Amino acid sequence: MRFSKIVKNIHLYLGLSCGILASVSGLTGAMYVWQPEITATLNPELLKVDAITNISEETLLKTSLTLYENQKDSVAKIFLPYREQQTISVIYTNDKTLYYHPENGRILGQKSASIAFFENLLNIHRTLGIPKIGKYVVGGSAVLFFVFLLTSGLFLWWKKYKFNFKKGIKIKWKRNRKRFNYDVHKTLGILFFLPLLLMAFSGAYFTYVTYYKEGFKLMDRVTEITPTEEMVKMGDTLDINYLLENPDKHYALRAIYFPQNSNEGYQFRFIKNRFIGPGLRKTKELKLDQNGRVISITSFDSDPLSEQIAAQMYPIHIGEITGFLGRILVFVSGFIPVILFITGLRFYYFSKQKVNNRR
Template identity: 55%
Template sequence: MLSFNTTIRKIHLWLGLTCGLIASFSGLTGSLYVWQPEITAALNPELLKVENVENIKEVTILKSVVSLIETHKDSLNKIFLPYREQQTIAIQFKNGKTNYYHPVTSEFLGEKSASISFFENLLNLHRTLGIPQIGKYIIGTSAIIFFIILITSGVYIWWKAYANNLKKGFKVKWKAKKKKFNFDLHKALGIYFFIPLIIIAFTGSYFTYNAVYKSALKVFDNPNTHLINQQKNKNFSTLNETLLNSNEKYALRAIYFPKDKSGMYRIRYIKDRFIKAGYRKTKEVEINEKGDITTLSDFRFDSNSNRIVAQFYPIHIGEIAGICGRILVFISGMVPLVLLITGFRIYRLKKNKGLKKK
């Protein structure tokens, strides 16, 4: 019968060689996507950049949006206002085509480029492996296994080996022989990055199992809090009037148009248009053609559970901690691949050693 320590090592080995492969792919694609705003903006300045964007008034952008809505009317699917790397207005039409327009003049700037599409496809691969329906569950489940079992079992093995000599457990002999260097690199990277990797995996699995997360996080809610969710207001008669007369504490981020005349508009607001360290504060409402507004969420009045899950994306990508957080996530995303390679080499060396003894 196998001992507990041997069982843990076996579990760590086989999960590392299987689940670790998916985690490595997800980590690499995630690391590249961390710099998507800067790369995309650098490759597409004619579509995404505007001079002195910080001096453009909110009402000017809203007037351009209303003008574009009146011009294109029933052909609209979504409108994205300036946000993150995009300083222009993007319109996605019902035929799937996406065009970009100047936020002041409403001038047509061009169609979606190949590099913008590349990063959209990269994000899809990162979240779903490009497999319809079941892909997100493969990614989400592997992330849960990675942070619950794989990382924790590795930390347990490390602790059993170096509890009496912690300094040795953190040390890498850079000039050692290949076998020793490979082992040192595996144990050191695993322990140095186990906290960032746990956080990244935990927040990443939320995008698959968001309903489960939200239910679990309700333990942090105050039952006596009176939320504004689902409250209605009837101040404006049309969508355009609603946009122009809104006096929001947020900036208008996106408009999702109904598929038919009886459908609802969905409008999203964001506190900060461009990348900034700190909490992600948003508001989301639904509005019909009569101007009846239903508030779905508002960070200022939301439950604690909704406020927490709103931070999962900036935590996952590191933006909540600014440039330092993004650099940490970028490096951490490459660590699973190094652990996979070094772990496989350790396995092969032990296997070859066992064959020689036989």
């Protein structure tokens, strides 16, 4: 009895505090689920081109190389077609972003307000817009949410309804306010327990990447990975011209990051499939120092199991790993924390009111 009361208090007070942050994360995440479709619809002149599938990888790389050679030192990043973006975007050292046609390099325009809005929305989702410590506030609340808040709620539900599951997921609509409020809280809590658990677990990954990867390494003994033949190897000396004139055999280039100071090198990010679809997210990354020497190369096909699992945290978090239905589930689930917070707050109010009436 005493243990149950402790669990109940943990659930109550974490819900009243951590629940606010979970609500903000849930609502901003739900909005961001449809970011690709919304931004592409609002910015067709910047993000869409006719028959993108007919433009070869060689053409995309050639256009990127031409854009780089024409502007060189002023270029900070180049993003090739990926997800909703079918064009090439260049971010300059002055933070200005311009979009170019992937086939002929014609300038299409600069970043719009709607694109910037979703970038800011993602920043709020991940950091609350608070520099430096914001990501730890969000990541910490996500850990508390899935380790204590959800599990304590599951324990309380199981203790009460383990012999009557039907009653545990049923909402009686014709009840007094207090009972109806409780029914909504316990029913939505148990029905969305697993989606919320996965979303919170995968969301905390983006704050505690190092710890997650160390934990995932426990699974590296489960299977052996057969290395694939790579175009380049550690210690090779390359230049950007070579990489853009020789497409990778297995992956599509999606981004190039150029050094901005003496401590940085070149970074090339690749993806198996350029556009959104269900299934595993397969990536590759190549890093060069400022002299063009290969200092790091990773690939999904040859990575250990721990790295392969880590690569799935984003598609799991946003639901894309299971396709359109998964994204709908994540979208709906994003509204559940705020409903649970409101109903929990009302339940707390009703309980206090009952105590005061007795007094």
